[in-house]
Amino acid sequence: MSSTLSDQTPSFLFRIELLREDNWVPWKRRVTAILREQGLLKYTEGTERKPVPADAKAPTAEELEKARKWEELDGKVQTQIELTLSDSQMIHIAGAITAANMWKQLKLVKEARGKLGILLYHRRLYRTVADESTDIVEHVTEMCHTQEELGMLGSQVSDEDFLMLLITSLPESWDQFTTAYLGSTGNNPTITSHEFISIVLEENRRRIEKSGGGESAMYGCGKKTGWNQSSASKRSDGSDEMECWNCHKRGHTVAECWSKGGGQEGKGLARKGGKKKGRKAQSNQVAEPVNSDLAETSYHVDTQAQFSSHFARNDWLADSGTTSHISNSRQTFVDFKPLTEMNINGIGNQAIKALGRGTVLLDCKVGNKTITHRLKETLYAPNAINNLISISRLDDARMEAKFRKGQVQFLQNHSEVLATRKKINRLYLMNG
Structure with a gap:
């Protein structure tokens, strides 16, 4: 075997994740490791410059060979970079004619200065x-x-x-x-x-x-969850002897715990008639310009989420059949985290992909004023026909719903914060 690793280790043997908007640091480290292993890192650093003949008009055969060899190795580095960029990132190396130029342009875009x-x-x-x-x-x-x-x-x-x-x-x-x-x-x-x-x-x-293991336990430690179907199945499976590590009582997990520090903190009192205390706590938030209450709820996808073609694609609909807010527009998110392998069933038997989750700011018209709501843990599903607001999450946020003549009003502290215009099936068009 030759001692020159760059001649023996083709770049296609290294399979790494493509560069996206949000993975520059790990991508840079992996590509740097590949080029270092091949002995080609100096081409991205710009320290290995192209040989220049002593006489540009009459270069020797040796000088031409050195220039050819440099172009070959620099081309390998360019290929390594190009093959590990996603389509959306190709624009950042446009116009670069050397590997050092490509690397410099990527760093200028990706690294704050x-x-x-x-x-x-x-x-x-x-x-x-x-x-x-x-x-x-x-x-x-x-x-x-x-x-x-x-x-x-x-x-x-x-x-x-x-x-x-x-x-x-x-x-x-x-x-x-x-x-x-x-x-x-x-x-x-x-x-x-x-x-x-x-x-x-x-x-x-x-x-x-300790919270129960498996997928349902992930909801318990990672996200706040309500008394959902997975919780009920645990009871039926005989796990009501499970101990909550938050309050150390048996019969529920930390995600379902009403005590301080639990996933359902304070909600037990509300169910038992302690609404007065809850309303008092909420009154401290009335003066906030953005309503964050819609964020303090579960992150769980209901497989019965409903959509309707009766409305426009950019309409927001209040739905009782989903336990997660859903948006079909990436531009509505003020913060965003990509997701993989997340399906939402709701358009007949067709499943759509949720490509990410994050926070959406939604403006709702109530009378002659506009109230902005912060919807955290909203799923991004570009193929969804409509945008959905989960009524069950509004309920978890201590909002009171009043249904009358095909319309619904959502009240908080006895003040209307959300309103709908009309109802088709189980869907209520938001007045946004």
Whole structure:
């Protein structure tokens, strides 16, 4: 075997995820590793320049051979980059004639520059905080990516500082767990951030398994869930002896727990006549310009979601048959996370794909004023005929519905916050 790896290791042997809008850091690391293994990394760095003959008018055969060899290897690097870009990212290398040009153009687009970029990522790192509904794995991954972005900009975050940021970013229900890993004497932690991350991920897996395991447990630790079908099936399977690790009572999971720190915190009192307390708590939010109450509900796709061709594609419809908000327009999202392998059944027997989830701002006209609602955990389904608002989630948000003559009004604190114009089947057209 030749000692020149670049001649023996073709790039097609390396299969990596294509570059998208949101995976620059891992993609860059993988491509860098491939080129380093092939001995071609210097072509992207621009340190291996094309040989120039001493006499441009009369180059020697040796000089021509060196130039040809350089063009061949630079072409290999260009091919490696081109074959690992998604269609939407090809535009960022337009006009580049060398591998170094391609790499430079991608970095200019993907990496924030200067002090402003450093400030942006520091702000993101310090403001990233998980709540009880946050997926802990995604949360830790996001913080690690932000730390790596800062490192690429030359602003290193020390391991001790990053560890403290990780600890303080976790939900309050983790406080008792994390305090054991802070220094018992002095101010110095007893472990590194990498060790702490491995411990947190292991504890997260343990909590998921203790909550019931499997797919339904993922809802319990990752997202807030209601008393849904999967919960009922657990009861029928004889698992009513399951212990909730939040309140340590039996018969329910942490996702269904009414106690403080549980997925259904405070909702037990509301069902038992404690609405007065709930309304008092909500009154503190009335002055907010954006209504966030619609976010404090479950993330669960109902396989009976309904759509209708009687309305326009961009209409928003209130539906009692789905437990997840659904939007068919990517432009409506103010934050977004891609999804894979998520199906929504609702158009006859045809399944449509949910390609992501995030937050949508929805303006609703009520009388002569417009109220903006923040719909978190909304599914992005580009093939959906309409946009759907889940009535069950509005109910979870402590809203009161009044149905009359084919219309419905949603009230909060006795004030109308959502209104519909007309009803067809089970769907109510929102007055937006």
